[in-house]
Amino acid sequence: MTRSVMVELVGGRLSLALLVWPLAVLVLLACALLLTGAFSLLTGSYGLSAPDVLAVLRGTLPEAVAGTVVWEFRFPRLLVAMLAGALLALSGAILQGVTRNPLADPSLVGVSQGASLAVVSLIILAPQADGALRPFAAFAGALAVAALIQAMSGARTTGATMRFVLTGIGMAAFISAVTSTLLTYGRIDGALSALGWLAGSVHAAGWNEVRALGLVGAMIVPAATWAARPLGALRMGPEVAVGLGLAVSPARVGLITLSVAAAAAAVAAVGPLGFVGLVAPHIARRVAHSGPGLHLALSAATGALMVTLADLIGRAAFVPLQIPAGLVTALMGAPLFVALMLRAQSRQNL
Amino acid sequence: MKPAHLQAVAGAPVVLGLLVLTFGWHVSVGVKAVPLATVADALLDFDPEVFDHVVIRDLRLPRAVFAAVVGASLSVAGALMQGVTRNPLAEPGLLGLMAGASFAVVAAGALMGGGSSALLPLIAALGALGGAGLVWGIAMAAPSGATSLSLVLAGAAVTAFLYAAVTLLHLLDEQTFQNLRVWLNGTLAGRSPEVFWWCLPWFAGGLALAFLLARQVTALAMGEEAAIGLGVNVARIKLLALFAVVALTAASVALVGPMGFVGLVIPHAVRLLVGSDYRLIVPYSAGLGAVYLLAIDVVARMVLAPVEVATGLVTALVGGPVFVWLVRVRL
Numbered sequence: 001m002t003r004s005v006m007v008e009l010v011g012g013r014l015s016l017a018l019l020v021w022p023l024a025v026l027v028l029l030a031c032a033l034l035l036t037g038a039f040s041l042l043t044g045s046y047g048l049s050a051p052d053v054l055a056v057l058r059g060t061l062p063e064a065v066a067g068t069v070v071w072e073f074r075f076p077r078l079l080v081a082m083l084a085g086a087l088l089a090l091s092g093a094i095l096q097g098v099t100r101n102p103l104a105d106p107s108l109v110g111v112s113q114g115a116s117l118a119v120v121s122l123i124i125l126a127p128q129a130d131g132a133l134r135p136f137a138a139f140a141g142a143l144a145v146a147a148l149i150q151a152m153s154g155a156r157t158t159g160a161t162m163r164f165v166l167t168g169i170g171m172a173a174f175i176s177a178v179t180s181t182l183l184t185y186g187r188i189d190g191a192l193s194a195l196g197w198l199a200g201s202v203h204a205a206g207w208n209e210v211r212a213l214g215l216v217g218a219m220i221v222p223a224a225t226w227a228a229r230p231l232g233a234l235r236m237g238p239e240v241a242v243g244l245g246l247a248v249s250p251a252r253v254g255l256i257t258l259s260v261a262a263a264a265a266a267v268a269a270v271g272p273l274g275f276v277g278l279v280a281p282h283i284a285r286r287v288a289h290s291g292p293g294l295h296l297a298l299s300a301a302t303g304a305l306m307v308t309l310a311d312l313i314g315r316a317a318f319v320p321l322q323i324p325a326g327l328v329t330a331l332m333g334a335p336l337f338v339a340l341m342l343r344a345q346s347r348q349n350l
Numbered sequence: 351m352k353p354a355h356l357q358a359v360a361g362a363p364v365v366l367g368l369l370v371l372t373f374g375w376h377v378s379v380g381v382k383a384v385p386l387a388t389v390a391d392a393l394l395d396f397d398p399e400v401f402d403h404v405v406i407r408d409l410r411l412p413r414a415v416f417a418a419v420v421g422a423s424l425s426v427a428g429a430l431m432q433g434v435t436r437n438p439l440a441e442p443g444l445l446g447l448m449a450g451a452s453f454a455v456v457a458a459g460a461l462m463g464g465g466s467s468a469l470l471p472l473i474a475a476l477g478a479l480g481g482a483g484l485v486w487g488i489a490m491a492a493p494s495g496a497t498s499l500s501l502v503l504a505g506a507a508v509t510a511f512l513y514a515a516v517t518l519l520h521l522l523d524e525q526t527f528q529n530l531r532v533w534l535n536g537t538l539a540g541r542s543p544e545v546f547w548w549c550l551p552w553f554a555g556g557l558a559l560a561f562l563l564a565r566q567v568t569a570l571a572m573g574e575e576a577a578i579g580l581g582v583n584v585a586r587i588k589l590l591a592l593f594a595v596v597a598l599t600a601a602s603v604a605l606v607g608p609m610g611f612v613g614l615v616i617p618h619a620v621r622l623l624v625g626s627d628y629r630l631i632v633p634y635s636a637g638l639g640a641v642y643l644l645a646i647d648v649v650a651r652m653v654l655a656p657v658e659v660a661t662g663l664v665t666a667l668v669g670g671p672v673f674v675w676l677v678r679v680r681l
Contacts, residue, residue, distance in 0.1 A: 103503065152674060152678065163677055163678070165499075165503070166439075166499065166502060166673075166677040167674050167677055167678075169502060169506055169673075170670050170671070170673035170674035170677060171670065171674060172670075173610065173611070173666050173669070173670040173673070174666065174667060174670025174671060174674075175670075176666070177663045177664075177666035177667045177670065178667065180535060180660070180663050181654075181659050181663050181667070184654065184657055184658075184659050184660065184663075185654050185657060185659075274510060274514075275510075318522060321521060321522065323518060323521060327514050327517055327518055327521075330510055330511065330513075330514035331511060331514050331515065331518070333510075334507045334508070334510045334511035334514070335507075335511065337507045338488050338504065338507050338508075341488070341492055341500065341503055341504065341507070342488070342491050342492055342493070343493075
């Protein structure tokens with residue numbers, strides 16, 4: 001595992017040591033993702049053969065219906081599942097690094113609930129509003145709740161990470177109740193559309209969502225590359241990070257904003273998908289220990305794979321019924337969360 | 351008399367007075383406001399010819415009784431859990447009992463197509479016991495042992511899992527579960543008196559057991575060593591307390607669905623008033639819990655009138671901030 005390759009760039013002035021095993025895992029994950037994706041394109045109520053799908057993707061349409069099914073329904077859905085999973089996992093990985101809390105998760109600490117509340121308010125209180133406003137509402141809601149929880153749990157003292165989680169659980173219960181109350185109050189059509197979204201499903205995803213998520217993803221990738229360095233320093237504790245010359249508070253604020261932005265974009269597109277942001281970074285760390293930068297990439301790949309799989313299972317398990325991906329991730333993620341809890345070191349003692 | 355007894359005697363009329371007042375308020379408020387004098391008439395001098403009297407007797411009175419009984423039961427259950435586990439964040443909803451009971455009721459509905467209401471509390475009790483056992487087992491297996499944190503985290507995970515399973519069952523069989531959708535948020539609207547009669551022995555047994563255990567729980571709350579020193583059979587008290595908590599939670603869930611945080615809010619408030627003697631905490635929790643849920647239910651019916659908010663949502667709206675405050679102050 002410690003074997004590495006040296007990559008020399010710019011005539012030896014810039015050299016990188018890359019670990020072989022994590023890179024191999026990353027390639028493996030990408031292959032698994034491609035395979036699942038291909039399988040996902042072939043699965044559905046309208047039977048299609050592999051050559052048909054390939055022909056559609058190449059642009060040579062065998063028949064109009066197949067083209068519509070693949071191009072308008074399955075392909076954007078697959079892309080949205082991948083992108084949303086990757087963003088949630090990135091968000092979780094960054095949040096866990098910043099708070100040095102292995103149990104931090106956008107859905108556990110109220111970020112998803114904040115985004116949900118904002119989006120449901122938008123759907124219920126302003127039904128005629130443009131759907132394009134959703135990501136911004138989600139971002140504002142998520143950021144507000146994250147700031148609130150951060151402020152209330154007090155970020156300095158030693159027991160703070162545990163308080164952060166518990167405060168998040170309390171806030172999450174409160175905000176979910178507000179959201180449900182809004183649903184009671186709203187008109188029935190708005191409430192129904194909001195309910196479907198709240199279950200966390202990619203089934204309604206279209207090219208609009210792909211575009212939005214792709215745009216956010218394109219902005220997040222360079223930011224995450226920047227984030228790797230302060231994350232690595234913060235992982236060793238704030239004192240060490242200061243010693244390494246990191247401006248801790250600005251870095252922390254920047255990283256949390258980044259994490260919230262990634263989660264908010266994903267939640268706005270597909271609704272709250274529980275446990276992905278929590279579990280994916282841990283799976284990534286278990287299969288390959290690596291530096292913070294590569295860890296982010298591995299987490300993103302794992303998250304994409306998780307949500308794609310969850311959507312595939314949700315579609316294939318109870319045909320003709322479609323189970324929302326959010327339910328599948330909760331059913332898979334909760335036992336994994338318990339396993340993580342049991343392994344968590346006793347330094348989190350209260 | 352010792353000060354504690356004095357306090358008990360002095361406080362009892364106040365709590366009873368509050369209970370009568372909230373009960374009357376609860377019955378008089380509604381789509382059609384009925385004056386308190388008519389309410390008293392309907393209860394004491396019933397006349398089947400008067401429409402208001404019929405409304406109060408058949409619709410509003412049962413609902414008020416359910417609210418009072420469930421509020422008392424859940425508060426007492428929470429008080430017992432906090433005392434026995436010495437954990438300020440213990441509560442039937444947080445530690446997986448309500449999720450277990452809800453899941454059992456829904457699963458039984460899916461397997462047996464509704465089932466009879468006689469079995470409902472028993473099914474809910476088995477589910478609550480399973481949920482509690484699961485949460486407790488996970489927390490005990492954690493490296494840090496069963497601390498407040500590991501219990502609440504295990505409870506959150508088990509609850510998330512079981513509610514996802516409930517939603518899944520719901521999706522697979524929407525026809526059967528049309529009624530359950532509202533019930534799952536915790537509601538006092540339109541609960542059937544038939545279920546209440548079947549739940550009544552569970553409520554009564556659980557409350558009686560809790561009152562009998564109060565003295566030993568006081569000793570347990572001081573720590574297990576202290577309790578053993580005082581001659582308390584710790585294992586037996588813990589088991590009996592578990593029975594009481596499961597019976598109270600199961601009957602409440604079977605009747606009105608999961609109502610979160612009632613068992614957290616009231617015992618803490620009571621402790622502020624009467625101190626740490628469970629011989630006072632248990633009865634006061636029962637009385638004030640009834641007052642609390644009656645008041646909450648009035649709010650749930652009035653705040654967005656004519657639409658009614660599920661009562662369980664309002665208890666969460668109050669309980670969530672209280673939980674956050676407790677985390678800040680107690681941990």
